Amino acid sequence: MKRETLYDNFLESLYQRFPQRAKLANVLAEMLCLEKEAIYRRLRKEVPFTFHEVAIISVKMRISVDKLISSSTEISMHMKFADFVNPNEIDIQLLQKLTDVFRESSECQTFEFGIATNILPHNLFFLFDGLSRYFMFKWNYQYSDGKGKKFSEIHVNSQLNDMKEEYLKSMKKIKKIYYIFDNNIFKFLVDDLKYFSSIKLIDKEDIKMLKNELYLLLERMEDTAAKGYYNDPSQKIYYYISKMNFDTSYSYLESDLYTLSLTRAFTMNGFASLDHEAFTKHKRMIHALRKSSVLISESGEWERIAFIEKQREIIDSI
DSSP: OOHHHHHHHHHHHHHHHOOSHHHHHHHHHHHHTOOHHHHHHHHTTSSOOOHHHHHHHHHHHTOOHHHHHHTOOSOOOEEEOOOSSSOOHHHHHHHHHHHHHHHHHTTSSOEEEEEEESSOOHHHHTTSHHHHHHHHHHHHHHTTTTOOOOGGGOOOOHHHHHHHHHHHHHHTTOSEEEEEEOTTHHHHHHHHHHHHHHTTSSOHHHHHHHHHHHHHHHHHHHHHHHHTSSSOTTSEEEEEEESSOOSSOEEEEEESSOEEEEEEETTTEEEEEOOHHHHHHHHHHHHHHGGGEEEOSSSOHHHHHHHHHHHHHHHHTO
């Protein structure tokens, strides 16, 4: 590949992330500790970025150098398929990379997250130790041919627990969060709990504990929906209840540094992509779903009360 083409591909990757040149210049100036005029000269190709500068930008913005060289138009997708019960060093590194994206984004002025989901999002069930263990238990059951450990045998790896806390800390700094919930989100979870209880993989005491955590989670959601935020009034949280069912969970993250899309699969795993086109499609789809959903944050009081009461009845049935 010609050197000019490679450089053009690199610049195009930057513009995909930051279409507004002024915003891109501000981010690069801070990242490289350079004056903005020096950045503009590089963007105009009057002076090239040095190899060291390209390396810093590629790491910080998660730009694939392989993709630049191959000049492929194929969307880059990564399957985050880690072992959550018995993680090895590679699993830890894989999950840490995704955690780092959220941590670094949390320091940005612009930080937005959106999700359309039929399963409890990580940042909600991570708030509770029992529910965190439950989703690990379910993942283990699915990937051990139905011969997985009992719930009481599942323990959270200390490194994974640290990453969980780091992730939750980052989520608290998000400026806007859009949740679009499948109307059956609690029903799907409760049905699974009943099944695992019936085959003796979760005992009665643990079912009782998980049931109490679900009540606490529902109370938190009700309080958040009524105020439009949880603890920090500067953070806006929007809860929507969809009129349509979802086949899985779709989410996106947008910050000054990253545009990330995630498609959840296999309970705890998912497809993660830093490709800007994939991000754009995820964000457009999620916000389009708002049109067919009911907003229950700070408005839709009747719908909010009805939804919360329905979920309580579902939890009561355990």
